[in-house]
Every structure is written in structure tokens, then in C-alpha cells.
Amino acid sequence: MIPELHLLPPALSWIVHPAAAFALIHWAGILYSRRGRVPGDVLWAAGIIVVIGVLGAAWVAHPAAGMLLGFFGQRAFRRWSGHVPALLAGLVAAAAFMALGATWLMFPLTVMAVIWATTAGLTGRQVDLDERLPQPAALPEHAGGLPVIGTENREAVPVTSTSTVTAATRTAVPDAFTALHLDERLPGDIRAQLAALDLRTAEALTHLRALGQEGSEGAYVARTIRDEYAPASVRAYLNLPRTRADVTPIEDGKTGRDLLREQLDLLLNAVQDILDATLHAGGQELLTHQRFLREKFGKKARELDV
Numbered sequence: 001m002i003p004e005l006h007l008l009p010p011a012l013s014w015i016v017h018p019a020a021a022f023a024l025i026h027w028a029g030i031l032y033s034r035r036g037r038v039p040g041d042v043l044w045a046a047g048i049i050v051v052i053g054v055l056g057a058a059w060v061a062h063p064a065a066g067m068l069l070g071f072f073g074q075r076a077f078r079r080w081s082g083h084v085p086a087l088l089a090g091l092v093a094a095a096a097f098m099a100l101g102a103t104w105l106m107f108p109l110t111v112m113a114v115i116w117a118t119t120a121g122l123t124g125r126q127v128d129l130d131e132r133l134p135q136p137a138a139l140p141e142h143a144g145g146l147p148v149i150g151t152e153n154r155e156a157v158p159v160t161s162t163s164t165v166t167a168a169t170r171t172a173v174p175d176a177f178t179a180l181h182l183d184e185r186l187p188g189d190i191r192a193q194l195a196a197l198d199l200r201t202a203e204a205l206t207h208l209r210a211l212g213q214e215g216s217e218g219a220y221v222a223r224t225i226r227d228e229y230a231p232a233s234v235r236a237y238l239n240l241p242r243t244r245a246d247v248t249p250i251e252d253g254k255t256g257r258d259l260l261r262e263q264l265d266l267l268l269n270a271v272q273d274i275l276d277a278t279l280h281a282g283g284q285e286l287l288t289h290q291r292f293l294r295e296k297f298g299k300k301a302r303e304l305d306v
Contacts, residue, residue, distance in 0.1 A: 016052055016055045016056045016057040017057050019052055019057070020049075020052045020053075020057040020059070020060040023045075023048045023049050023052050023060065023064075024049075024060060024063055024064060024067070026045055026048065027045045027046070027048075027049055027064055027067060028067055030042060030044075030045040031045075031067055031068070031070070031071040032070075032071070032074070036071060036074075036075065036086060037075075037083060037086050038086065039085040039086050039088065039089035040089075042086055042089040042090060042093060043089050043092060043093065046064075046089075046092070046093035046096060046097075049061065049064045049093075049096075049097070050096045050097075050100065053100045054100075058100055058101050060100075061097040061100035061101055061102040062097075062101070062102050063246070064093075064097055064102075065094065065097040065098075065102040065104075065105045065189075066187045066188055066189055066246075067188070068090055068093060068094055068097065068105070068188070069105070069108055069109070069112070069187065069188020069189055069191070069192060070184070070187070070188040071090055071188075072087070072090060072109070072112055072188070073112065073188055073191065075087055075090075076112070076116050094109060104189065105189070107189075107192070108188060108189045108191075108192030108193065109192075111192045111193075111195055111196045112192055112195070115195055115199075176227075176231060177194075177198060177226055177227065177230065177231065178198065180194050180230070180231060180234050181194035181195045181198060183234075183238075185238060185242075186234065186237075186238075187246065187257060189261065190234075190237075190257070190260060190261065190264070193261065193264040193265070193268065194230065194234070194264065196268060197225070197226070197230055197264060197267055197268055197271065198226070200268060200271040200272065200275065201222045201223075201225060201226040201271050203275065204218070204219075204222045204271055204274045204275050204278065205219060205222050205223065207275070207278045208222070208274075208278060211278065213278075218274045218277060218278065221270065221274060222271060222274055225267050225270060225271060229267055230264065230267055233260055233263045233264065233267075234260065236260075237256050237257070237259075237260040240256045244256075245257060
């Protein structure tokens with residue numbers, strides 16, 4: 001961790017805190033604008049954050065790291081091939097912020113890297129290919145309507161065409177939980193926690209289904225965590241005033257963002273307990289089968305050796 005260097009006289013030491021606020025505004029302006037594509041600008045703005053943190057406002061690394069997660073989500077999951085230099089500059093900034101004390105950044109960055117490797121790493125290239133293909137002319141049916149036909153052919157239009165288009169449109173809409181960790185109002189680290197929770201609950205439900213325990217208490221708890229508990233926590237956070245949710249303490253010095261992070265950690269641990277119990281149950285079944293095979297074939301194998 002980089003130590004703070006209190007180089008300013010005590011009478012002027014307070015100035016680093018308002019300077020940190022202006023540095024964060026500048027940092028956000030770089031990340032979420034066209035200048036976020038320029039690695040030099042990203043590194044320059046990150047350097048200002050680091051200098052101010054070293055001078056005595058080390059807290060500035062935490063909100064800057066949260067903004068950086070949003071930057072990665074914006075640049076890495078959509079045509080990422082054109083943003084590689086800026087993303088590398090962002091990784092350098094992430095290392096600097098972790099050195100200032102924002103070590104929690106490692107977990108959401110790891111989760112985002114896994115998600116990127118399994119989704120955006122492939123779909124980013126596919127988007128580029130799609131853009132080179134000739135696009136059909138805009139027709140009414142592309143907007144979900146019916147084809148344009150003459151009056152004499154009106155009876156030839158299938159009655160089910162409208163319902164078919166509507167059903168296809170519904171399937172393209174993400175479910176409520178997926179929409180949560182895509183909500184840009186949430187900080188990047190919170191969205192990363194929600195993505196991890198999504199992956200773990202899906203894994204737990206898949207294993208329980210394979211064991212024939214889809215109706216078990218563990219499956220019920222996993223579904224409830226995903227469909228009720230986590231969304232309720234996020235909605236309560238989003239109901240807080242946006243300008244105060246991440247800076248004003250609510251209880252024991254913890255902000256709304258801190259409390260939401262703790263609640264999501266509790267839910268992640270609960271799903272992990274379900275996975276551990278599933279592993280234990282599967283292991284017991286495997287051991288039982290091993291004993292059965294040993295009793296059935298172990299003696300015969302020895303007789304054949306004789």
C-alpha cells in the first residue's frame with residue numbers, strides 16, 4: 001500500500017479534500033466521454049487521483065475505483081476490440097488504486113474478467129462482423145408490425161403472425177434479475193456482486209436439479225435469494241437519494257452502498273453454503289456407489305486371481 005505523504009503544512013492540509021472532489025469530477029468526465037478512449041488521458045486523470053491520495057486524501061481511491069468498474073463495463077462488453085489501449089490504461093489505474101487501499105477492487109474485476117471471457121470476448125467480434133454485412137431495407141415487420149399487402153390479399157395474412165412477433169419480442173427481454181446487474185444506476189462493484197450471485201444461484205439450481213432435488217429447501221432458498229431477497233435490497237438502495245446514497249452514513253458509519261454490499265455478501269455466502277451441501281450430498285452418493293461396487297466385484301476379482 002502506498003503511504004500517505006503529508007507534505008502540505010498543517011494549515012493547508014484540508015485543501016486536499018476539496019481537491020479530491022474536483023479530481024473525481026475530472027476522472028468521471030474522462031472515463032465517460034470520448035476521451036475515455038485515449039489511454040494517455042485515462043492515465044493522466046488517474047495520476048491526479050493517485051497524487052491527491054498520497055498527499056492525504058487516500059479515501060479518493062474508493063469512489064475512483066467504483067467509477068473505473070463502470071468504465072470497464074462500458075468499454076469491455078461492447079465492441080471491446082477498439083478500446084484495448086484504454087482498457088489497459090484502466091488496468092494500470094486499477095493497480096494504482098488498489099495500492100492506495102481499494103483492494104476490494106480485485107474481486108469485482110475478477111468476476112467481470114470471467115464474464116467477459118465467456119460472453120463479451122466472443123460477442124464483441126460477432127458485432128464487428130455483423131456491421132460489415134449488408135442490412136435489409138427497413139420494412140414494417142422489422143418494427144413488429146405486419147407486412148404491407150394490398151387489399152385483395154388481406155385474407156392471406158395468418159392470424160397468428162401478430163402473436164408470433166409478440167412472443168419473439170418477449171423472449172428478447174432479459175429477466176428481472178439480469179436487468180438488475182445491467183442497471184447503470186448501480187455502482188460497478190455492486191453490479192459485479194449481482195453478476196456473481198446470478199452465476200452461483202444458477203450453478204446451485206443446476207446441481208440440485210441433476211440430483212433430483214429441484215423441490216428441496218436448498219432450491220427454494222436459492223430461487224428466493226435470486227428472485228426476492230437480492231432485488232429487494234437493490235430496490236431499497238435505489239430508493240435512496242442518488243447524491244447521498246454513497247457518501248452519507250446511515251448506521252455505524254456505513255453508507256447505503258456499504259450496507260448493500262454487505263447484504264449481497266451475505267446472500268453470496270448463503271448460496272455458497274447451498275453449493276457446499278450439494279457437494280456433500282453428491283459425495284455421499286458417490287461413496288455409497290463405491291462401497292456397492294467393492295462388495296459386488298472386489299471378492300470376485302480376488303477369486304479370479306487365484
